[in-house]
Amino acid sequence: MEELIEEILRFPPHDPALLVHAALVCKQWCRLVLGAGFQRRFREFHRTPPMLGFLYSSLSYCSKPKPKFVRIAASCPPIAHLSHCWMVIDARHGRVQLAEPEKNALVIWDPITDHQRRLPFPKQPSQSLVTWSAAVLCTAHGSCDHLDCHNSSRSSFLVVFACSCTSETIICTYSSDTATWSRWSDSIYTHQQSSGYVQPFMPRALVGNALYFGFYQRGRIMILKYELESHEQSAIDLPPLLENGTIDVHIITLDGGLGLATQRESKLYMWSRKDGLLGVDAGWTQTRVIDLQMMFRSNATLTLRPDVAGVADDIGVIFLRTRTDDSATTYTFDLRPIR
Template sequence: MAPPPPPPPAALMIEELVEEVLIRLPPTEPASLVRAAVVCKPWCRLISGACFRRRFREFHRAPPLLGLLCSSLFTGKDADIARFVPTTAFCSPPASRRHCRAIDARPGRVLLQYYWGANVLVVWDPITGDHQEIPGPNQPGHTFSWTAAILCAGAATAGTCDHLDCYRGPFLVVFMGFCSERAFICTYSSDAGTWSDKIYTDQPEEFVISASKALVGNVLYFEFKKSGTALRYDLELHEMSVMGLPPTHSTGYGGAVLFATEDGALGFATVREFKLYMWSRKDGHGTQVDAGWTQSRVIELETLLRSNSISASPAVVGVTDGIGVIILRRNELLFTIDLKSCEVKKLSKDRFMYNALPYMSFYTPALGAACTGEGSSTGSAGA
């Protein structure tokens, strides 16, 4: 049978115009793409296609904040729960993992640890529910504090990955811990399926590892809570160094977080007495506390939060990389502030919550057979 004739030029032009409109739908509202996909079969095929997903990510560049991965501590059979708290109308069905705590989140992936102490880490996609268990590294004796980060394999070499389409590709896990008053790092490669040899650096006695960490280019930063310092790890050179944090570094209730700024610098945020202090620093190896840091912004929070009946200063628990949304907590209340629009959103109340990580990812529907009318939809997938 001869193939069907190509569509007339006018039809192709209309399809191109439709695509140009649809890629401009806001990525922060994934439901709008789903609604557009059910308008007609041609739109459904267009939106479900790999080409459209790639163009959608390229157009918007920075993945949106879809929610927070919150770890809550319970007693009894539930133990720890890693729970997805949506920041938009979107919420995926497999939205929690029992007996786990969230350690790190990068676009499309979350790194979990089993609560019961098994030396196993879990790489999890909270949108699809896909997960992969990996063995933890052999830790030196007396390792009493550690954290880890999940990265795409291209993060090891600056400029080799735009992080728009790597969420299902090879990944790295960077494990950092303390042993005998020294910090050590080793990395796991999903391609090799093994951990690298450990490298060590000296570190002052006052160290408590924070959940805060940031990736800037191919350099990963880990914050220490008490010493006013951070560990800088070059993924390409496999070198570590200790650097100072800004002089307003808070060791108290106001919290402190590292993040990547929109212009590719290292950012730092902390709250003191209802004021949000934000700093930035271009990469360097200075070890002085204030070397290279520039105060970029001070925001009065009391006016912004007055309508939320917050009577005491909140704590900063996270800042999204590159899109300017800060996550604050006051007792049981969790909320976000858009630093561009100053919009405040209440998210959740949970008196057992002890950790909240921003989850940023593109989401476009994968409607499968629904595009052709040959059956029910095969579901949805993150992208």
């Protein structure tokens, strides 16, 4: 019975080559594995997609930044179409967002199908551009389970572009359905009633119908919240212990809500923020402290403490970079088992 065969073929998702092997067993299994229904149920069963590799921008003193792909799963094929001078900006819902700064253009790329879509930066306001940040997401972000929203008939996406000028921070959006940028939003003001600057290198996080960017104002790191439905903007303070602008802050999602991963010396601090009763803001709560030095205590050649290099927000993974006397190594730290 095909129902029983499906139970057998629910292989761990981190090794997709097993499905290819199963498809070679017989015609029935091949037809089953290639069927859209089985693939859909396979994704629904495993829910969180596996991380087959990660992209990062390689920087050096003598060359421009170029994206590189590092394979984690042995069955993941290498990605060779990364020869342009692109910068890795964001990735979400099966798409990767890159930028060509010299051409003031963004590239939305599906790494599975290799389909690319280039779009120019939105027309800048009359003021001088200081910093910018952008995020890509599925157009149906509020009603989609994102299991296959980057495929065929539901391939529409949305780009949110946050831009800080000399006296204000404004946001506009690009829809692939209309192939146009929306008008610029109203300025973002905090309770100090002065402008700040969006942080281009801080991770972006999508929680519900809100997108969060890093924000910097008067020597302090903050979080810029953008409501996708109402287009309203607001600024959120960090926990009082983290208001020092020199601390390393990464915006993440924790248990379906907004979270922070911050590093102070060799310890990683996890913070979460959720609404209380009747939607009242309950503020920040420190949920966990992880001693990074203890995680690498068996590595006798480690000369410097491990540092947080980035996050893969959709799957709850933090990248840690360590250095020895003659090399650097990147580790992945999965947050899900410890939640």
